[in-house]
Every structure is written in C-alpha cells, then in structure tokens.
Amino acid sequence: MTDHDHLSTLISPLITQFQSKSVLIVGETAQNCYQNDSKAQLQSLQSPFHIDQLATLQAIDLAIVSEVTDILTKSEATQWLGTLRNRYTAHIILISDSDTSTQQDWQLNDYLALGMRQVKTTGRHQLFVYALESYQRKKDWLNSKHWANPERFDKHRW
Numbered sequence: 001m002t003d004h005d006h007l008s009t010l011i012s013p014l015i016t017q018f019q020s021k022s023v024l025i026v027g028e029t030a031q032n033c034y035q036n037d038s039k040a041q042l043q044s045l046q047s048p049f050h051i052d053q054l055a056t057l058q059a060i061d062l063a064i065v066s067e068v069t070d071i072l073t074k075s076e077a078t079q080w081l082g083t084l085r086n087r088y089t090a091h092i093i094l095i096s097d098s099d100t101s102t103q104q105d106w107q108l109n110d111y112l113a114l115g116m117r118q119v120k121t122t123g124r125h126q127l128f129v130y131a132l133e134s135y136q137r138k139k140d141w142l143n144s145k146h147w148a149n150p151e152r153f154d155k156h157r158w
Contacts (some may be wrong), residue, residue: 007033010120010127011064011093018091018131020062027066029095029125034064047071054083062091070100074110081114090132092116098126 011033015023022041025031031044043060045053049068063084069077085092094116096106108118115135116128 006122007095007125007127008035010122011095014093014119014129015062015064018062020060020091022058022060022062024057024060024063024065024089026063026068027095029066029097030064030093033066033095049076049080051076051080051083054080054088057088060089062093063089064093064095066095067097069094069096069104069106072104074105077104077106078110078114085114085130092128092130094128094130096126096128098124101126 007029012035015034020040022043023034025034025042025044026049027045027047043057047067049072065081065084068080071077072080081092081094094111096111098121111118111126111128114130116130117134118126119129120127
C-alpha cells in the first residue's frame with residue numbers, strides 16, 4: 001500500500017462526515033489522495049501558492065490542502081490557511097509532510113493555533129482537520145437563561 005493510498009483511506013471518512021457539495025483541492029498530494037465523488041463540485045489550486053489565488057474562489061464546503069506548509073514560509077502559510085479558513089470554508093483537511101514542515105519551523109502548537117486538531121500521523125505525513133462546528137465547544141452558561149437576568153427586571157436597580 002502506497003503512502004497516497006494510506007492517506008486516501010484516512011481522508012475518505014472525513015469527506016463523508018463533512019457531506020461536502022463543493023470541494024477545493026490544493027496541491028499535488030491532495031489531488032492524488034482525493035477519490036473523485038461525482039456529486040461534489042470541484043475547484044483546484046496548484047503551486048506556487050499566493051494569497052491572491054484565494055480571491056478567485058467561491059465559498060466551498062471542504063478544502064483538502066497539501067504542500068502549503070512545505071513550500072511557503074511559516075508566516076505566509078499561516079496567512080494563507082487563515083484566509084482560507086476565515087473567508088471561504090468551514091472545513092479543512094491539511095496534509096503536511098513532517099520533514100519539510102519541520103524545516104519550515106512548524107510545530108504542533110502552530111497547527112493548534114489555527115484551530116486544527118491532529119487526526120493521524122503516518123510515517124511521512126501528518127493529517128490535521130479544522131471543522132468550524134467543533135472549533136470551540138459550546139459553553140453551558142452562554143444562553144438566554146443566564147444572560148442579563150430578565151426575571152430581575154424592574155425589581156432591583158443595579
């Protein structure tokens with residue numbers, strides 16, 4: 001089993017989980033690992049990666065990204081991934097080459113700072129996922145029951 005086949009088996013359930021109608025494929029490894037689903041509308045970007053490329057995108061459900069953390073400097077890659085996450089998609093699957101990204105000074109905390117969680121580490125690649133719905137857990141106090149004490153209106157003066 002090749003490395004791309006192994007990554008494909010790891011990515012497949014994530015793609016199913018996100019139920020994507022539109023998918024952005026970024027990078028050669030992502031292209032090789034993505035198994036085409038005829039239902040999804042595909043867009044793709046190839047290197048060299050620039051922040052200006054993202055301006056041509058429409059909103060997408062899922063982005064499968066590779067080589068960004070390997071090719072770009074750490075600050076450029078952080079800006080590129082942050083822009084993609086904040087403006088264009090609610091779900092990102094990031095495939096990172098362990099050796100090359102380490103040379104670019106990427107550490108686990110850098111991925112976590114982007115709101116990603118590590119799913120799996122294979123021999124050569126690391127797999128990270130960002131999902132907006134699981135980015136921050138809902139707090140039990142953040143609801144109308146505990147907000148502004150409406151039952152105390154007209155009873156006490158603060």
